[in-house]
Amino acid sequence: MNFFRKILLMCLVGFYVPSSYAELTIEITEGIESALPISVVPFAMQGPSGVPVDVSFIVDADLGRSGYFKTLDKQSMPGRPSTAEEVQFKDWQAIGQNYLVIGQVTEDRGQYNVQFQLFDVYKSGQLMGFRMTSSAADLRRTAHHISDLIFEKLTGKKGVFSGRIAYINSSRQGRQSNHMLQISDADGFNAQTIASSVEPLMSPAWSPDGRKIAYVSFEKKSAAIYIQTLATGDRARVAEFPGINGAPSWSPDGTKLALTLSKDGSPDIYTLNLLTRSLTKLTNSFAIDTEPTWSPDGSSIVFTSDRGGKPQLYIMSSQGGEQKRLTFSGSYNARASFSPDGKNIAMVHGNGSDYRIAVMDMATKSVNVITDGRSDESPSFAPNGSTILYASRKGNVAYLSAVSLDGKMQQKLVFDSNDIREPAWSP
């Protein structure tokens, strides 16, 4: 029954037409000095109708953007090998390359066979080789998957190139605004609008299984929290109380949502059981309590409160109970986000005039400010924990930026929109 409904829905909706191409430029504003030299040779492409996506170009861009690698431009390459037999390691050694990637894309009855090999130039040996089959539509994803494989092989860390990001994108004509909740690949391509409204949309939050997104919508001229299933577009309104319905955050097991409600007066933190729809009130102060976020083990919730006069972060059990202040440096600490291993939290840190992203080590409680913007906000950890995506603004341009945990590597993602914010990295 449900299955047929899905099919029907898909037929009715028809194929997706991209509402906006996020034509994206990436500036690496700061890189790490130890970036590894790697050459991604343009893949040989064979097929009667051509290959619609330049797979090697995407791999090159992914690796370069990560900050861990320094890629070589095509003009400087001493050859264009596409098979192992064609590789002359000495040529690549001579120009100081550590690693070499070659590959081929071959069309076969509408499908594409993609193969690549990764070589250690100095050891003159293959480190990795894969062959994969992809539809035309999935070639970009295949390219990102290749980037993930290479990244993990060479750095030991999981790659995040196959991930997706959700964000809010607004456009404005005069005083009329249009707000869109969009999802794109981690490099900003394939942007799709999953919800839009002339009234504000806010606070997208991925479910732990990556299948749903919770968000706040003002489409009825008051706040409500919705959960939308990505594959079907079905959505359910899960909170629509008088006052604030905000800041949804999924429990790690996906069964509960922490949220902010002000139905009893001041904003307090609640959990909503998504199966029973029962509400549990966790805080009960006269001050502002908001922006709850779960620790990855599900045991605690960190939130923002101004009970001490200024907004600071507090921590409590996810069952409620005693609430302890976490942050003491700076006049403004808000919007916490846990690292996937639970060892760090990122936050918005204000010093009176500027708002920047800071990271707190949960063991030592030491705080390290890692960005230098004037209004940096909405930090979101990549699933491998190595990078934090956040929203920034310079002049009239609001953009997304990524920074490594130690602040040493920075990259700016520039979409073709001037008002893009609240990034959330998919699990």
Added chain:
Amino acid sequence: MKLNKTVLALAISAVILSGCSEDEKDASLVDGTQNAASGINDASTSGFNNGAGVSGSEMGGSGMYPNAGIGPEFSDPNNPLSKSTIYFMLDSSQVQDDFVPVIAAHAQYLLAHPDQHVVMEGHGDERGSREYNIALGEQRAKSVASMMKVQGVADGQLNVVSYGEEKPASFEHDEASWELNRRVELVYQGK
């Protein structure tokens, strides 16, 4: 049609490509399968256009006298009812003295017109985190509402909604704009 894509899972067959060195053994390929590219590629959900009939109408802040349609006193510059925006200091929800007479005038009007309803829209400037600004905007709107209640206005005539920093009145990013954006707008709903 797009459903096919889920079925035609991106199959990855790891095969040993011809290596060319003594390290070839280490290069033995991993068996890997990638899950179907399920999810949003297939989601053609797109927008919900039902927006409850919200078309191009602007919210408060449009024109000099947003509530002019309610009665002539709302567009008389000598009448405090012509003022419909209350401004606030940074990170504060305390009503400043200048605006006390404005709120009093609206309270008197509402007392005299018990069939009128007003929405107090709370707003903040763009600095700081967005959900915190939602909370701050609500505190601002509630302090205006509570002043009206003290003067006897019925609960049922007053409604509070906070948009935080999501609906700025001024779109620049400087101190002058921030001052204009830290505000509560009184939006009469008509009868």
